[in-house]
Amino acid sequence: MMNDLISVIVPVYNVQSYLKRCLQSIQKQTYQLLEIIIIDDGSTDESGKIADEFSQKESRAFVVHKENGGLSDARNVGIDYANGKYITFIDSDDYIEEDYIEYLYELIREYGVEMATSFYRMVSNEECVNTYKDNSDKGCIIAEEAIKRMLYRDGMTHIACGKMYLKEMFERKPTIDFYKYILDKQCLNCIPVYDNKYRFPRGLLNEDLALVYYLIIESGRIAYGTKKTYYYVSNPTSITKAKVRKQDFQVFILYKLVRDIILDYYPMLFDPVLEFQETIYVKLLKRLMMNKQDEFAVEINYIRKQLKKTCIKAIKSDIRCVTKIRVFIASSSKLLFVLLCKVENVLGAKS
Numbered sequence: 001m002m003n004d005l006i007s008v009i010v011p012v013y014n015v016q017s018y019l020k021r022c023l024q025s026i027q028k029q030t031y032q033l034l035e036i037i038i039i040d041d042g043s044t045d046e047s048g049k050i051a052d053e054f055s056q057k058e059s060r061a062f063v064v065h066k067e068n069g070g071l072s073d074a075r076n077v078g079i080d081y082a083n084g085k086y087i088t089f090i091d092s093d094d095y096i097e098e099d100y101i102e103y104l105y106e107l108i109r110e111y112g113v114e115m116a117t118s119f120y121r122m123v124s125n126e127e128c129v130n131t132y133k134d135n136s137d138k139g140c141i142i143a144e145e146a147i148k149r150m151l152y153r154d155g156m157t158h159i160a161c162g163k164m165y166l167k168e169m170f171e172r173k174p175t176i177d178f179y180k181y182i183l184d185k186q187c188l189n190c191i192p193v194y195d196n197k198y199r200f201p202r203g204l205l206n207e208d209l210a211l212v213y214y215l216i217i218e219s220g221r222i223a224y225g226t227k228k229t230y231y232y233v234s235n236p237t238s239i240t241k242a243k244v245r246k247q248d249f250q251v252f253i254l255y256k257l258v259r260d261i262i263l264d265y266y267p268m269l270f271d272p273v274l275e276f277q278e279t280i281y282v283k284l285l286k287r288l289m290m291n292k293q294d295e296f297a298v299e300i301n302y303i304r305k306q307l308k309k310t311c312i313k314a315i316k317s318d319i320r321c322v323t324k325i326r327v328f329i330a331s332s333s334k335l336l337f338v339l340l341c342k343v344e345n346v347l348g349a350k351s
Contacts, residue, residue, distance in 0.1 A: 006101055007035045007084030007167065010092050011074035016046040018093040018233065023054045023061075025095040031102040036061035037078045042068030047092070072200035072207040075160070079170050079199065088164045093233045100229040104164035107223040111140035114166040115215065116223040117156060120230040138225040144266045146222045147213060151262075151272035152320070153279075155226065158212040160200075162230040169215055170198050176214055181260045190254045206251050213258055217265055243291045244284065249299060255280055274310065275319035281307055282326045286341050289334065307331040 008026055012019060026036055038055065040048040040063055048065060055061040064077060075089060088104065090096060097103075100118070107116035141149075149156040178191045192201050192211040198218075200207040216222055259273050285303045288296055308331040315324050330337045 002031060002102070002105065003033065004086060004105070005033050005035055005084040006031065006086045006088065006105065006164070007037055007078075007082035008101070009075060009078030009082065009087060009089050010036065010038045011041055011071055011078065011089075012038055012043060012047050012051055012092045013041040013068065013071075013074070014043050014045045014047055015092045016043075016050060019047055019050045020054075022090065022092050022095050023051075023058075025098075025100075026090065027054075027058055028098050029096075029101045030099045031105060034060050034101065035082065035084050037081050038063045039074040039078050040065045041070070041074040042066060070203060072202050072204060075207075076194075076199045076202070079167075082167055085167055086164050087167050087170070089160045090230075091161055091232075094161065095231045095233070097229040097231075101164075103225060103227060103229050107138065107225050108164060108166075111221070111223040113140060113221050113223045114169055114219040115163060115221075116225070117163045118225045118230060119155060119228045120157075120159075120162050120232045121228045122234055123231050124234045136227065138223070138227075140221055140223045143216045143220050143222070144269065146216050146224075147262060147266065148269055148272045150213070150216075151269065151276040156224065158209050159232070160208045160212055161232070163212075165215065169218065172197070172218075174198055174214070175218060176261065178257075178261075181257055181264070186250075186253050187257055190250075190257050204250060204254065205248060206254055209251075209258060210254055213262060217261075244287050244293055244296060248284065251280060251284065271318045274314060274317055275323055278307065278310065278314055278319065278323055278327050282323070282330055285330055285337070289338050290341050290345075304331055304334075 010022065010026070023036075023038070026034070036058065038051045038061060040051055048063070051063045055063045064081060066074070066077060078089075079087065086105065086108065088101065103118055104116045108114070146156060150158050173196045174193055178193065182188065182191075189204055190201060190210055192198055192214060198211065198215065201210045204210060255277065259277065262269055262273055281303050285300065285307075288300050288303075307327050311327055311331045314327045326340065329340050
């Protein structure tokens with residue numbers, strides 16, 4: 001029987017062109033027992049007004065207006081307000097299939113787990129980009145296998161959206177001893193814990209990376225379904241295409257913490273962790289090189305130096321061939337790497 005309240009948390013910031021579509025897709029859900037929590041994170045466009053108008057017509061929705069504090073802070077406020085047994089996060093420029101919530105909820109109930117995830121479609125310029133093959137597979141896997149798939153991006157990602165969580169996961173005291181892995185003060189703001197509860201780290205980019213892996217470790221298992229129920233919209237101004245800022249280099253500190261914890265719990269995941277490491281370096285180098293950010297020459301040289309250090313190890317490992325090629329070219333020639341990036345952009349290759 002479907003009688004559990006589910007909280008849908010929607011952080012909103014300056015997305016007036018996308019917000020109505022997002023909210024309407026939630027309103028049309030086949031699963032009706034919802035609490036729609038819209039967090040207006042200090043929007044300066046019409047987003048707050050759109051959210052208010054929606055809540056006036058939709059009795060299941062309410063809006064929280066707050067000063068701008070970033071995506072993590074908005075999500076955390078949503079968690080604090082949530083009354084549902086389960087939580088799902090939907091970014092306000094994305095949208096979902098009508099059975100998105102019902103699908104995830106049924107996976108959780110069928111396998112008796114605390115977390116569930118579905119597949120997604122990438123949307124670019126209002127057109128769907130193929131991501132994974134369509135099929136109707138589903139199941140339940142242990143945390144180690146789930147993390148392996150996420151590191152390899154094999155049907156699963158560390159993105160917080162497209163998943164459903166037992167609300168209690170955000171209320172229990174974490175069992176991971178994060179301070180065991182802290183080597184310097186810079187790592188402290190990467191710890192996703194406030195008042196002995198899991199929350200997204202405030203003021204930190206890549207906040208999903210800083211939390212989702214740990215939740216999976218804590219849960220022990222996760223249910224998955226390969227049906228594509230979440231539409232992830234890639235906007236022209238998205239962070240993946242924007243110029244690199246100084247704070248973006250925090251990802252190196254964050255990654256090292258995630259890496260150390262994963263390998264401590266699951267030593268056999270060395271190759272998947274290496275794949276993930278090389279992907280992080282290559283993605284950041286791509287943004288730096290394509291935007292011609294010469295002011296970060298020191299950082300560019302640092303990234304290429306790190307890639308050179310691990311190049312042979314990467315080639316001999318079981319990581320994906322496309323990653324091996326990117327690592328080899330990035331560490332060998334700036335000119336060839338820029339050319340590769342341009343070709344990938346034209347072909348729409350998955351970066």
